[in-house]
Amino acid sequence: MILKFLDIKDPILRQKAKKVESIDKKILGLIADMKETLSEADDPEGIGLAAPQVGKSIQLFIVNFEKLNRVIINPKVLSMGEIKKTKKKEKTLEGCLSLPHYYGPIKRPNEVTIEYINENKETRQEKFKGFPAHIIQHEIDHLNGRLFIDHILEQNAPLYLFDGDDFEEVELT
Numbered sequence: 451m452i453l454k455f456l457d458i459k460d461p462i463l464r465q466k467a468k469k470v471e472s473i474d475k476k477i478l479g480l481i482a483d484m485k486e487t488l489s490e491a492d493d494p495e496g497i498g499l500a501a502p503q504v505g506k507s508i509q510l511f512i513v514n515f516e517k518l519n520r521v522i523i524n525p526k527v528l529s530m531g532e533i534k535k536t537k538k539k540e541k542t543l544e545g546c547l548s549l550p551h552y553y554g555p556i557k558r559p560n561e562v563t564i565e566y567i568n569e570n571k572e573t574r575q576e577k578f579k580g581f582p583a584h585i586i587q588h589e590i591d592h593l594n595g596r597l598f599i600d601h602i603l604e605q606n607a608p609l610y611l612f613d614g615d616d617f618e619e620v621e622l623t
């Protein structure tokens with residue numbers, strides 16, 4: 451089932467999501483629906499989807515980027531790299547399915563190590579580097595009620611609207 455995205459102003463997107471207590475049929479059904487919703491998203495294409503974006507304030511997100519396919523439940527950040535000012539690659543153009551067609555360059559640590567539970571109820575520790583590290587941090591932000599536009603404001607970064615051909619700089623309101 452394709453799930454509906456909450457409006458960007460919905461307060462659920464600003465809540466701290468609750469821990470998943472048990473990975474039961476209901477959660478597995480939600481994961482299946484989230485996977486379907488993410489794979490159907492093509493304008494823009496999605497690479498990650500967090501449960502709060504579809505109205506469920508629980509600590510669960512999925513990632514589907516090239517060979518990186520993960521279901522991540524109750525993530526805990528174990529360590530994070532530093533943001534090195536000199537490294538250009540630490541700035542990534544980020545967008546979000548909750549705010550389609552808007553993008554902005556955001557600086558984040560280029561490395562993050564997390565512990566989480568997967569859909570098979572296995573506890574995993576994993577280190578992510580480069581762009582996948584940015585995706586993981588973006589999704590964990592969703593579980594903490596943070597959105598990429600918060601980073602845009604804090605970092606005084608520009609926000610662009612992509613109209614299909616060009617990026618146009620817009621004001622964040």
Ligand code: ZN
Pocket residue numbers: 545546547548588592
């Ligand atoms: Zn997002």
